[in-house]
Amino acid sequence: xxxxxRAEFTxxxxxxxxxGLAAAMAGFGVLTVVAGVGDAGAQGNPSLSADSxxxxxxxxxxxxxxxxxxxxxxxxxxxxxxHTVTQTFLxxxxxxRVVAAKLVAYPLAxxxxxxxxxxxxxxxxxxxxxxxxxxxxxxxxxxxRVVGVALLGAGLCGxxxxxxxALVRNQVAALVGTLVWVAVVEGLLMSLLNxxxxxxxxxxxxxxAITSPGGGHLSRLAGSLLLAGYALALALAGTRLVxxxxxx
Amino acid sequence: xxxxxxEGLTKRFGEVVAVHDLSFEVDQGTVVGFLxxxxxxKTTTLRMLLxxxxxxxxxxxxxxxxxxxxxxxxxxxxxxLEASSFHPGRSARNHLRVVATAAGLPLARVDQVLExxxxxxxxxxxxxxxxxxxxxxxxxxxxxxxxxxxxxxxxPANGLDPEGVHWLRGLLRHLADQGRxxxxxxxxxxxxAQTVDQVVIIAGGRLVTQSTLAALTARTEQLVWVRTPxxxxxxxxxxxxxxxxxxxxxxxLIAVGTTTExxxxxxxxxxxxxxxxxxxxxxxxxxxxxxxxQQGVRS
Numbered sequence: 001x002x003x004x005x006r007a008e009f010t011x012x013x014x015x016x017x018x019x020g021l022a023a024a025m026a027g028f029g030v031l032t033v034v035a036g037v038g039d040a041g042a043q044g045n046p047s048l049s050a051d052s053x054x055x056x057x058x059x060x061x062x063x064x065x066x067x068x069x070x071x072x073x074x075x076x077x078x079x080x081x082x083h084t085v086t087q088t089f090l091x092x093x094x095x096x097r098v099v100a101a102k103l104v105a106y107p108l109a110x111x112x113x114x115x116x117x118x119x120x121x122x123x124x125x126x127x128x129x130x131x132x133x134x135x136x137x138x139x140x141x142x143x144x145r146v147v148g149v150a151l152l153g154a155g156l157c158g159x160x161x162x163x164x165x166a167l168v169r170n171q172v173a174a175l176v177g178t179l180v181w182v183a184v185v186e187g188l189l190m191s192l193l194n195x196x197x198x199x200x201x202x203x204x205x206x207x208x209a210i211t212s213p214g215g216g217h218l219s220r221l222a223g224s225l226l227l228a229g230y231a232l233a234l235a236l237a238g239t240r241l242v243x244x245x246x247x248x
Numbered sequence: 249x250x251x252x253x254x255e256g257l258t259k260r261f262g263e264v265v266a267v268h269d270l271s272f273e274v275d276q277g278t279v280v281g282f283l284x285x286x287x288x289x290k291t292t293t294l295r296m297l298l299x300x301x302x303x304x305x306x307x308x309x310x311x312x313x314x315x316x317x318x319x320x321x322x323x324x325x326x327x328x329l330e331a332s333s334f335h336p337g338r339s340a341r342n343h344l345r346v347v348a349t350a351a352g353l354p355l356a357r358v359d360q361v362l363e364x365x366x367x368x369x370x371x372x373x374x375x376x377x378x379x380x381x382x383x384x385x386x387x388x389x390x391x392x393x394x395x396x397x398x399x400x401x402x403x404p405a406n407g408l409d410p411e412g413v414h415w416l417r418g419l420l421r422h423l424a425d426q427g428r429x430x431x432x433x434x435x436x437x438x439x440x441a442q443t444v445d446q447v448v449i450i451a452g453g454r455l456v457t458q459s460t461l462a463a464l465t466a467r468t469e470q471l472v473w474v475r476t477p478x479x480x481x482x483x484x485x486x487x488x489x490x491x492x493x494x495x496x497x498x499x500x501l502i503a504v505g506t507t508t509e510x511x512x513x514x515x516x517x518x519x520x521x522x523x524x525x526x527x528x529x530x531x532x533x534x535x536x537x538x539x540x541x542q543q544g545v546r547s
Binding site (some may be wrong): 003004006007010011014015016017078082083084086088089090091092094184200217244246247248 | 292298299300301302315316318323327329330332333334335336337338339342343345346347349350351352390483535
């Protein structure tokens with residue numbers, strides 16, 4: 001199993017996907033800092049101070065969860081898109097172990113992506129504050145919470161991404177399907193159910209409960225467990241399909 | 249002992265029966281050509297043998313076990329399937345490193361097999377820029393990574409230029425001389441005729457014949473090609489002598505399994521004028537075509 005996870009990391013390291021995503025997220029993180037600094041002191045927002053670090057670093061947290069979801073989905077469906085799955089299953093005919101290795105590797109990759117992005121964002125924030133003569137504390141407990149939430153969200157969403165990819169296989173269908181689900185289907189379900197209390201159990205709401213600073217209707221722990229549950233259910237269903245389907 | 253055993257193998261895709269009750273064996277240390285026209289079911293059979301496609305019924309085993317039950321399959325069996333199963337953005341070397349890592353093989357093997365297939369110079373280039381021939385070589389490199397005793401190759405000559413086909417023949421011969429078992433598919437008999445000990449011919453998903461190459465060669469026949477304005481009159485006269493003659497368009501006939509003397513005598517006795525006559529020998533490709541088209545008519 002260890003060697004399969006290592007092989008997944010070798011796959012990740014040897015294409016441009018992870019580096020491209022990391023560069024995009026770093027760029028996005030810097031933009032959120034610029035926007036956050038611009039807003040500081042205006043319209044009742046607190047002005048820049050030593051306490052601003054956690055708030056400014058938290059900018060890309062939600063999008064990091066999305067990037068990790070994308071990474072997991074592309075990693076799983078890419079095997080089918082490029083037909084590398086043939087070679088993968090020749091080496092490891094026990095297909096369940098291949099999916100399991102991805103379920104380990106991609107959440108970790110999502111966490112690495114989140115760490116790299118937060119490090120970039122934090123460096124920019126600290127530099128910016130220093131230029132204004134402010135020295136923030138890196139031992140701020142709220143900063144620790146921001147980092148923890150970002151890593152938890154990215155890890156769980158990486159898991160969901162692999163699950164969706166195993167279930168759908170077709171890369172375009174998986175991407176479009178996920179977008180439609182988040183943007184349209186969940187909204188429709190909410191209005192059809194006509195019960196906001198049920199809506200909080202949907203996957204995006206579970207993800208929001210983890211990443212949104214204000215918190216959703218669910219507690220962070222409940223949201224995490226629910227999202228992990230969705231991820232495992234998707235992965236199990238996906239694995240069943242992957243094991244049965246013919247690789248032609 | 250049989251290295252590969254296929255028994256009653258059948259695969260349906262909906263209404264289509266791709267492989268129908270196919271059985272054959274490949275002995276250890278032999279090189280067997282797996283032949284048939286396009287769409288005969290070769291690839292489906294090989295994919296069932298490799299555990300990628302689940303048979304509707306029947307079994308396919310390597311060293312007595314289904315592929316999926318092999319421990320460390322890459323060390324037992326090397327396979328080359330389609331030539332396009334690579335991530336275009338990954339280099340040849342990195343592709344093989346992924347395989348080696350997953351299989352628990354030393355990474356030093358990667359450079360050895362790249363050298364063996366003549367790709368050492370292109371090792372660090374992205375596969376996206378590779379020609380079809382280079383991809384075939386990379387597929388072979390991946391198959392050789394685990395130093396397997398059994399090799400299963402699906403149309404490995406596809407996309408190779410004449411120099412590449414020559415190289416492939418040499419490689420297959422070299423692997424066979426080391427006592428490895430090779431099952432190599434092709435839709436062109438000539439591609440593998442110089443390399444294989446035996447052939448398994450399928451058409452329409454069914455076995456046509458399994459024989460040695462020598463036995464197949466023995467099925468080639470002496471033909472006599474005749475041009476005469478009285479072709480229609482000559483045919484029944486030849487038939488009366490027990491000689492089958494098929495029209496070859498217009499005023500031409502091809503008499504099967506006979507000599508120019510016999511045809512000449514028959515024509516002279518009936519006062520039929522011959523403009524042209526020559527002896528020919530059918531070749532392996534003719535035998536192959538004849539075998540596979542007969543099967544095509546029946547199924």
